[in-house]
Amino acid sequence: MARIYQLHPDNPQVRHVEAIRDALRQGAVMLYPTDTVYAIGCDLHVKSAVERVRQIKQLSNDKPLTFLCSSLSNIAEYAQVSDAAYRLIRRLIPGPYTFLLPATKQVPRLVMSPKRKTTGIRVPDHTICQALLQALGNPIISTSATTIAQCTEEMPQMTDPPMSSIELFDQLDKLVDLIIDNRSPISLQVSTILDLTTDQPTIVRKGRGWEAVAEWVTEIEV
Numbered sequence: 001m002a003r004i005y006q007l008h009p010d011n012p013q014v015r016h017v018e019a020i021r022d023a024l025r026q027g028a029v030m031l032y033p034t035d036t037v038y039a040i041g042c043d044l045h046v047k048s049a050v051e052r053v054r055q056i057k058q059l060s061n062d063k064p065l066t067f068l069c070s071s072l073s074n075i076a077e078y079a080q081v082s083d084a085a086y087r088l089i090r091r092l093i094p095g096p097y098t099f100l101l102p103a104t105k106q107v108p109r110l111v112m113s114p115k116r117k118t119t120g121i122r123v124p125d126h127t128i129c130q131a132l133l134q135a136l137g138n139p140i141i142s143t144s145a146t147t148i149a150q151c152t153e154e155m156p157q158m159t160d161p162p163m164s165s166i167e168l169f170d171q172l173d174k175l176v177d178l179i180i181d182n183r184s185p186i187s188l189q190v191s192t193i194l195d196l197t198t199d200q201p202t203i204v205r206k207g208r209g210w211e212a213v214a215e216w217v218t219e220i221e222v
Contacts, residue, residue, distance in 0.1 A: 002031070002179045004169070009182040012131045021135040023178055029053055030178035031169070034068075035126040036096050036191045036208055037144050038168060040176065041068075044139040050110050053141055056148060056175050064113040066098055066120035068140045070133040075099070075121050078106045078139065085196040088216060094125035096208035100195045111141070118197055128182055145172060146188065 005016045020030065024043040029052050032041055040056055042049035044067050053065065069075045072090055079101035081089065089099060103112040103119040112119045122142060124130065133140060145168065165186055169179050193205040194217060201217045203210060 002169075002173050002176050004179045004181055006181045006183065007128050009184055010127055012128050017131050017135050020132060020178060020180070024049075024132075024136055024140070028177040029056070029175075030180060031145055031172050031176045032128065032132070032178075032180040033126065033182050033184060033187075034122075034129055034142060035094075035124045035187075036189055037146050037187055038165075039142040040145050040148065040172075041141045041143070043136060044108065044111065044141055047108065047110060050108065050141060053143060054110070057143055059143075061110065062114055064118065064120055065111045066122060066142050067111065068122050068124055068129055068133060068142045070130060070139075071123060074133075074139070075101075075123065078104055079119060079121055080104060082196070082199075084199065085201070088194075088196065088201060088213075089123075091216075092209075092213065093123035094130075095123070096125070096189070096191045097213075098122050098191045098193045098205075100193065100197055100204065102197055116197070120193070122191060128180065144190065146186075148172060148175070 005020060007013060007016055027046045027049045029040065029042045029049055032039055040053055042053055069078065072093060075081060081101060098120045100118050100120055103117055107119045165181060168186060189208040192203060192207040192210040194213065195202045195204050203217050
């Protein structure tokens with residue numbers, strides 16, 4: 001059974017944030033809120049935890065995992081950012097966008113796309129996420145939890161993600177070590193994915209906030 005931490009959405013309690021940080025460093029996997037959907041996450045640099053996230057999501061090793069960074073300078077440690085990509089990212093962060101970028105050696109192989117050598121990075125506009133990133137001092141894996149909830153044994157016929165945090169927590173309680181509850185409604189809006197690996201940025205997935213980039217990103221892949 002997972003341990004539940006109730007964090008204030010605007011002023012997360014320092015003692016709880018520090019306890020979560022310590023657990024992540026020791027390999028814990030958590031269920032936590034972001035500025036888009038609830039996510040499954042762990043410390044980017046704890047291999048055993050990343051492997052557990054892959055198992056929970058049933059992802060093969062050729063499927064990349066997205067992770068959260070605290071800032072643009074933090075992104076530059078884990079990805080090669082061109083001048084054009086830098087200008088676009090600077091306009092959009094923090095926010096509901098995932099940027100596909102060429103990975104640096106700082107990104108574990110278990111996280112990046114093995115064929116393209118790319119990685120997906122977000123800078124969330126979310127107080128709890130930022131508090132955890134600052135406390136941990138390095139990125140946090142972030143992969144949608146609602147898609148996992150659709151496939152649990154308890155509700156195999158479920159066609160839509162759970163609409164309440166109670167349903168989500170109940171379904172994933174046995175799969176994670178920690179659950180972070182900020183007492184806010186569950187969001188079903190995914191992030192917009194932008195491919196910035198070439199000179200012409202493209203929208204790979206339309207999600208929250210995609211309209212805001214339409215004037216800069218003209219080629220759209222659906």
